[in-house]
Amino acid sequence: EPEVTQTPSHQVTQMGQEVILRCVPISNHLYFYWYRQILGQKVEFLVSFYNNEISEKSEIFDDQFSVERPDGSNFTLKIRSTKLEDSAMYFCASSVGSPLHFGNGTRLTVT
Amino acid sequence: GQQLNQSPQSMFIQEGEDVSMNCTSSSIFNTWLWYKQDPGEGPVLLIALYKAGELTSNGRLTAQFGITRKDSFLNISASIPSDVGIYFCAGRKDSGNTPLVFGKGTRLSVIA
Numbered sequence: 001e002p003e004v005t006q007t008p009s010h011q012v013t014q015m016g017q018e019v020i021l022r023c024v025p026i027s028n029h030l031y032f033y034w035y036r037q038i039l040g041q042k043v044e045f046l047v048s049f050y051n052n053e054i055s056e057k058s059e060i061f062d063d064q065f066s067v068e069r070p071d072g073s074n075f076t077l078k079i080r081s082t083k084l085e086d087s088a089m090y091f092c093a094s095s096v097g098s099p100l101h102f103g104n105g106t107r108l109t110v111t
Numbered sequence: 112g113q114q115l116n117q118s119p120q121s122m123f124i125q126e127g128e129d130v131s132m133n134c135t136s137s138s139i140f141n142t143w144l145w146y147k148q149d150p151g152e153g154p155v156l157l158i159a160l161y162k163a164g165e166l167t168s169n170g171r172l173t174a175q176f177g178i179t180r181k182d183s184f185l186n187i188s189a190s191i192p193s194d195v196g197i198y199f200c201a202g203r204k205d206s207g208n209t210p211l212v213f214g215k216g217t218r219l220s221v222i223a
Binding site: 004031033041042043044045048050055056058091093095097098099100101102103104105 | 142144146151152153154155156159161199201203208209210211212213214215216
């Protein structure tokens with residue numbers, strides 16, 4: 001069964017550094033999402049992307065965040081200047097209809 | 112923002128017991144989804160519900176979309192150790208592909 005793949009599985013970075021989290025959505029899917037889950041908490045929406053542009057974003061997705069689909073297969077989340085509170089699991093998801101299919105996440109640790 | 116209230120927060124049950132958890136909202140949702148998350152992994156879709164009153168099963172799992180469209184429940188029958196994990200309800204208020212809103216999850220522990 002096709003799946004959403006995310007790399008790396010774990011990223012450790014120093015505060016103030018830039019990170020890029022990578023995702024390969026399921027190939028025939030059209031809608032792409034990033035969600036975040038702080039340890040022990042619920043899954044929170046960051047941004048959705050369709051037709052090569054952001055369709056919705058939450059208040060968490062401020063100017064330090066950006067997303068890109070640089071080619072036909074990858075979908076990336078960039079955090080420009082990481083803060084300690086950015087430490088979380090970041091999940092990519094994609095869909096063609098209603099249910100979202102999630103990757104296994106990237107655990108980001110900001111020190 | 113939209114809130115989903117999920118309960119219970121956690122449950123400890125004996126293997127073989129049935130489990131029930133639910134999700135409520137103060138506003139109407141058009142879609143309810145139930146996901147399971149194992150440690151270190153992403154949420155995996157269990158059941159999707161699209162119509163008020165709909166009752167859908169997936170093996171030992173059964174979920175219902177409440178008639179008022181403001182709630183949903185998930186039942187697991189005859190629990191087994193691999194049912195351990197966090198179960199999340201998620202809802203979509205509008206049609207189409209607007210973002211899902213997640214509940215805070217129910218952590219299920221199964222004692223063999």
